[in-house]
Amino acid sequence: MQSVAHEFKAHARRALQDTTLQHALARAKGGFIDQRRTAIEALPEFDELRACAKQIKNHTLAHLDYYLERYEAQVKADGGQVHWARGPEEARRIVIDICRAAGARRITKGKSMVGEEIAINPALEAAGFEAIETDLGEYIIQLAKEPPSHIIAPAVHKTRGEITELFYAHHRSHGINERVSDVASIVNEARSVLREAFVTADVGITGANFLVAQTGSSILVTNEGNGDLTCSLPRVHIVTASIEKVVPTLEDLAVFLRLLGRSATGQEMSSYTSIFTGPKRNADLDGPAEYHVVLLDHGRSAMLGNEFREMLRCIRCGACLNHCPVYGSIGGHSYGWVYSGPMGAVLTPLMVGLREAADLPNACTLNGRCQEVCPMGIPLPTMLRRLRMREFEQNLTGARSRWLLSIWAFLAKRPRLYQTLLRPFVRLLAIGSRGTRRSLPLARGWTQSRDFPTPQGRTFQSLYRARQRKQ
Amino acid sequence: MVEQIDSSPVRQPRVGLFVTCLVDLFRPNVGFAALKLLQRAGFDVVIPSQQTCCGQPAYNNGDARDAREIAKQVIDVFAGYDYTVVPSGSCAGMIKEHYPRLFDADAEYYEKATTLSSRCFELTEFLDGIGDGAALPEMPSCSYTYHDSCSGLRELGIKQQPRALLARVSGLSMLEMQDSNVCCGFGGTFCVKYPDISGRMVTDKVEAICATGADMVLGGDLGCLMNIAGRLKRIDSTVSVYHVAEVLAGKTDIPPIGGNSS
């Protein structure tokens, strides 16, 4: 999708006033947090696993070229094809060419964040294909024509009532004329509509949670089983994945799987963990005739060589989003692109440009809760601070805050001057106040939702020095 | 002080107290409370006059150069003490965790920063670590809840220390709030750069505080406390706000932060 990250502030404000959204966010947050906590408390070796996963990923990233080549060779040996895409445009072209060559009309899709990153759906539609999302959440937002608002729960911003209306509006063409509002009926209705798509699709496109170099396999973790039908029923299976998804061996994979489900939804394992290795072999009962993997770079190889390398450890579990008080207040859409929350605030500027997404690294209190829960031990606040440093170097920091900060720094480096100038300033602020001020010139940001506690009157240094003189 | 040292067979350990800019400018009482607590615990406390700010505003806004220069100043000013104590988790975290990182490319100051880092403590962590079991002052019977400021909690692991110290103040009872570990929305310059989001976060925090029914909310970071106090005042709440040091030192004879008093 086209980034609208530059409109962050306006979107955030609107999200805060949207009571339906606020309701959906409040409901989702508590569930994710409690479920994760319960799952992790039941796994005493969680921290060891986390350290182990970090080590595996660091090793893989240090030898990424080797593991990617190994992966490619394995896929080829099994009869599949690997396509390398530098950026979204190249990736889209590759996918469309494969679909054209396959003479496809209808395409089913499993959930794929890389698919979102390269905006594959609109491209497929523009090229004359019919693309249908089969993950329930993705299907809902496809009907609503919205981007995902969460990396693992794309429709988390939608309330059940909204989904009822959405289905009612769109499913009449399928002969369904009643409103359904309980969860089971909603799921059943989506199933019956999607079933037809599954059996008639020519191409299935899925993402991959991991790629295994040793075996050339792509791993898909879902809770609905829709991914399996997307992969195995159509004649052609395309995997869209990014280069940092590779892990060395199946044994390594097990470490990540134990962390992923628990961090994401509090499940020990997701309901379905599928391993796809090449197209259908002679003895197989089913499977696609063609198997393609599109490997996307999109700024990742640059990250490999700069101060954001650690971000490439991310396994897209969503824990940082679920525990972020900013995400919890404004939801995913405010971030203006496919990734949101703390991980999105790091990735979006690196992928769509720092100028476009200048607000994202700053819209964070650096409270560190994301880092605390990240199963890959990614120092997200440090990443955000580094982006702020880049912004400062590139003069992207707002003129007013730059100016105020430089005055503060100037004074902070000159203790005498600092004390001389601030002493009367503080006294002035304290005059005639009863503890707080309701409004204050130049501090509207503060006083918009809270009073401003005024100073006691004299500075500590002046009081303390006076006291010392007396002694 | 000099006479005291000379007359005692063992030199008292010297503590450099870094009061922080917010305490200096807004709430000197916290500085005096920290001073009293440290002296009572038997330290020779020095408060260097050359101190200003720890450099967080520059550091957290991407201005690494100014942050480095301010850090150098703090490092030099506090180099001579056995300990450096700070009544703020975020400023102590800045010195302990972030100063060394600022000097990756400067071996001399990296060394100095690491030394200061190893001797620097947040106030409650320092006092609790001393293990002095003496009872702290009495308070008229009242209840409190505690907000865990983020940097102290996650960078320094401060959670149980202030609670343990407060448990020794007779008359106080603790009422834990929901989500005491969730950010209050202050975040330094964040609160004025993103006032809508910050306002929402402090609203949630204050709701959790009020839901406990406690008379007071305490914490270890003045920034967060001013944020919380400002919101409490805005909704006409009677919950009063103090820094943990003020209560521990029995220095609650002045109006609470923001002036509210129940």
Ligand code: SF4
């Ligand atoms: S940054 Fe960490 S917590 Fe966030 S999605 Fe990635 S792995 Fe999960």
